[in-house]
Amino acid sequence: MKEYLKIPSPLTIETLKKEFGIAAVDFYQARINERITMGKIYRNPLKTIWLWATEDRQTNQGFWTTYRGHTCRRKKYGGS
Numbered sequence: 001m002k003e004y005l006k007i008p009s010p011l012t013i014e015t016l017k018k019e020f021g022i023a024a025v026d027f028y029q030a031r032i033n034e035r036i037t038m039g040k041i042y043r044n045p046l047k048t049i050w051l052w053a054t055e056d057r058q059t060n061q062g063f064w065t066t067y068r069g070h071t072c073r074r075k076k077y078g079g080s
Helices: 014-018 022-036 044-061
Strands: none
Touching: 014 022, 014 044, 022 044
């Protein structure tokens, strides 16, 4: 069962930037803009960013798999 997320009220762009950082907000705004060009509709983009960013941060996905727009290059240890 998924738990419900508490969303701040009022939810503003400043609230998002304080919670997730400017780079994360920019990342999700770009994602929404890209999907809008594909015909998707977002009635409340700020709420969408809050939901996506919260879930992605918990699961280490989305913005958190990148560092300043570049994919992470993790060292692999072991092997032959």
